[in-house]
Amino acid sequence: MQKFPTLQTFPWALSVEAIKHSEQFDSYADFYQNLQANLPINSPQTRVKYSNVIQRRFFPSRSLNNLLSATWRSYRDEVMLLEIMRVLALEAEPLIGNFVIEHILTRATGEQLETQVIKDYIILNYGVLQEDSYRRLTLALKDMGYLSRHKKDLFIQPMQLSANSFLILLHDRLAPTPRIVRLSEILNATWWRYLGLRNDSEARDILRQAESAGLISRFTKVDELEQVTTCYSRDEFLQQALRL
Numbered sequence: 001m002q003k004f005p006t007l008q009t010f011p012w013a014l015s016v017e018a019i020k021h022s023e024q025f026d027s028y029a030d031f032y033q034n035l036q037a038n039l040p041i042n043s044p045q046t047r048v049k050y051s052n053v054i055q056r057r058f059f060p061s062r063s064l065n066n067l068l069s070a071t072w073r074s075y076r077d078e079v080m081l082l083e084i085m086r087v088l089a090l091e092a093e094p095l096i097g098n099f100v101i102e103h104i105l106t107r108a109t110g111e112q113l114e115t116q117v118i119k120d121y122i123i124l125n126y127g128v129l130q131e132d133s134y135r136r137l138t139l140a141l142k143d144m145g146y147l148s149r150h151k152k153d154l155f156i157q158p159m160q161l162s163a164n165s166f167l168i169l170l171h172d173r174l175a176p177t178p179r180i181v182r183l184s185e186i187l188n189a190t191w192w193r194y195l196g197l198r199n200d201s202e203a204r205d206i207l208r209q210a211e212s213a214g215l216i217s218r219f220t221k222v223d224e225l226e227q228v229t230t231c232y233s234r235d236e237f238l239q240q241a242l243r244l
Contacts, residue, residue: 006126007095007133011050012143014039015089018054019068019081028064057092058085067172074241083165086144087194095125095133096140097194104146105198109158113147146196159196163206164243166192167215171234178217178233183207183226206244213244 018035025031032055039047058068068088072081090097099121107113115138122134138154141147147154169191174181183204186192192203207219207228215237217229232242 006130007093007136007140008053009050010089010093010136010140010143011053012089012140014050015054015058015085016078016082019058019085020072022059022064022069023073025064028059028062031064032059032062057089060092067168070238071168074238075243077164079160080162080165080168082145083160083162083195084168087165087169087191089140089144090194091191093140096137097190099137099141100146101190101193104141104156105193105196107156109156111156113154113156115154161197161202161206162195163209165195166197166203166206167210167242167244168237169195170228171230171232171237175228175230176234178230181228181230183228186228209244215242215244 018039021034022031025034032051035054036048036051039050041047041050055062059066068081068084071077071084075081090100099118103113103117103121118138119129119134122137123129126133138147142149142154145157145159148157149155170181170186173189173191174185186203187200197203204219204226207216210216211219215232217231219228220226232240
């Protein structure tokens, strides 16, 4: 069984504003220094702590030339930004990512999620009920839009089909330059599921739409293998703000 460190506080709203604010800086060092000094938190120690969390989750390369910053500059679309942020956050926090795959995407939208499911998951991974990790996991799932709360009850939220974010991540992860990508390379990854897609057919539908719109060259089956042929580089796709 994989052991995880205690889950850290998840400053989601601050992270969103930090990514948007990053476009005002020419260097990452200046951006990060400003983040530590000006996060809207009174405690200097907490500002440093949250700045480190934002850096680890969303700026791991310590560069402003990253996917989130480029997406925001090109599209100015907060929904798309939040979708891609969810993917990066869950990749940086596999404890949360595994929960989403095992306990969110396996349930129908609108279904109630008993809080005991979250508690049992924390106990399974830590051996005891770590109250801080339990609260932080619950809050993170709500902040990212996977859960909603009505009074004391939690419910699985419907997720918008993230077609454009799917295509951006396809180019970023598997086709930074035009190439042929096997569908199995996509389906064996987790990023498309973190977007909220629940099955293979939803991914295929997006690829068919992209082919019809000219955003990819082909989506076809060759020698019994389904494959995607892209026609734009990752940078061209972002710079032109291409979308369905």
